Amino acid sequence: MDRRKSIKALLITGASAGVLVEACKNADKKITDASSVSANPFLGPDRMAEEIKHYEKVAAEKFFDDHEMKTIRVLSDIIIPKDEVSGSATEAKVPEFIEFIVNDMPEHQLPLRGGLRWLDMQCLNKYNHAFVDCTTQQQIEMVDAIAYPNKAKPEMSQGVAFFNKMRDLVVTGFYTSEMGVKDIGYMGNVPNQWNGVPDEVLKQYGLAYSEKELKECAHYDKA
């Protein structure tokens, strides 16, 4: 298949299967296929029947109650607020990701539920309110007490463990969202031609391709 045509097909169709299958079609296929694969438009990626069943099961579960979700939203935006580069965790739908991932990875459930309750009890004792009902200043004061593992007080250790987990999930949820990937500057995952490290980057690190490399490696004329 012509490379340009094939890449064009990928770009035009998005899902791309139809055009490519047409383009690469083989003659008289004889497959007795009792295939268990089906395409579920809601899932995006190619899935086995067993995966779809699993997904539908976990997606239908609801682990956190409304209060817990509200707390997760507030914490998410404290951990990843809007800045000059990108938006906030809630704008990137990180709480929704967390709501799903605890069903997919049940090992997160207990530490998060218990940690949220731990946080509320700390706030109740100190400020007479659950975390979400505290003032912003109180919330930040609480977070400051558990966000820095090395300087947190020993009695805060459970809170540190909880906040480490929250931070992990919020950061990973954000930087795998469309907004986060743009923020971090990942520029790949698109059809292109690899001609090596850009010259200015080579120069920055005092590196250069050897004569041998330049001679033997693939080089592409960019159209």
Add this chain to the structure above:
Amino acid sequence: MGELQIKKETKQYDAIIIGSGAGGGMAAYVLAKAGLKVCMLEAGPNYDPAVNSDQLKNPWDSPRRGASTKFRPFGDFDGCYWGWEIDGEPYTHANGTKWEWWRARMVGGRTNHWGRISLRFGPKDFKRKSIDGLGDDWPIGYEDVKPYYDKIDQLIGVFGTNEGLPNDPDGIFLPPPKPRLHELMLKKAAGGINIPVIPSRLSILTKPINKDRGACFFCAQCNRSCKVYGDFSSSSVLVKPALATGNLDLITNAMAREILTGNDGLATGVSYVNKTDMLEYQVKGRVVILGASACESARLLLNSKSTRHPNGLANSSNVVGKYLHDSTGAGMGGVLPQLFGRKRYNEDGVGGMHVYTPWWLDNKKLDFPRGYHIEYWGGMQQPAYGIGMGIQSQNGKFAVNGKTKEPGGYGASLKEDVRFFYGASFGMAGRGEAIARADSYCEIDPNVVDKYGIPVLRFNTTYTDYEIKQAKHMHETFQEIMHQMGAIITWGGDNGPQNNWGLANPGNIIHEAGTVRMGNDPKTSALNKWSQAHDCKNLFCVDGGQFVSQADKNITWTILALSMRASEYIIDQMKKQNI
């Protein structure tokens, strides 16, 4: 289920192939092209990378952001159905041993997601016993396989360079991609300590080779399989053209139960269960070719008992299941501080490393008998589940944009940290040769069956000091390379005698081989040098099972070469009416 009955296919095939991966796919390709009527049984569903690949998906296209599940242990977009465990298909272990068994259930098998590392065995790799007295020599040598490597290089396509190395033979290569930034740093650092780093040899098309396949467009996602067939998968490169001949019938979701034999002891066909309707079927053929994977092929042979073959088929030698071995593996990783805050550009390249280290030392001067090669990775990769986790162990250790911070934290400062550290990771892994031993094996578990009622495998595999000392050497080499690069080790550095220097459990590297080995003596081998069973001349095994030893090379290219060789032999023997 209604009345249980066995449905017998009336069509008589020239060949029945069990499995559609590298071995089975190549056999189907050669035999169907030659005009033989071929039936292929595959235990999983159909899979065509053009249709099914999750290439060019973004992390947010996955609700779990690319994290793994038991269905896809290498991540949500990985092009492999199943992995370490399959619902309803258990395997067991003897004596607390720890074999990890990867099984793909799909057309093309594991070749849809493999690393495309396509290394020829060298002349020494076929004659290890003659060199170090361990294991056995193959009944063939490099000169027997070289013509097939040459043909496969051209048929399938592989990039690399001719380096004139004594035991890493030259090939017919497409041009390799230029090294990435961290790979240039590696070359410079390793060169200073005399560790060679050369262009890798991957079956990825850096140039088009025919009209049926597109060339690589550098998305770095070969593990998801390629929609334009720009890399090698058995599904797209072998099974699909075999189907196009009209000579191949592919039956998917067909779980082979046993190989049927007649009163004369010859194979007559295969019985299988159709996983969709759960009915029992039989298909008849003039030859039966096993390409189900080393362990699955051994399981089938051991489960195919008859009065003529009371110890299982092709097993009068009692070697089937024995000599099971995997590549050894250990790794180390960290960060390259010089890459913190690096300039962004698209450095995807091909799927996998652009350079690697072939084995470079003389084992006669070392305290372990076999070598290893080193694979590398790093750079600005597509974000996935796990990115930014554990930041509290990084952002206190390294100044961020000139500021020393308290570890942990949150807010805009945390976002700055994640951006700063992105793209600076670097790691490596050794893949070495283990000794194939009779006392490291799989066998049929007398007590356990799978959901189809097929007796399952029980593993009993161990490593010896040879492999542990090799892993120790890997560890020391990795440390040296990391040090020379100015890297900070973040994982693998703590490996030591307490965990066998990070030596992975056998099976974990997914290069299992040796269970149906070839040899000249029918008393000590299951197959002759043509991959043909000593005890049953119309039965062949073309997967990793036939390997006598597996070198410090990934085995796929040799599986392909041996399968092509065996298939041409089958055609020849059929013409001569010998089978």
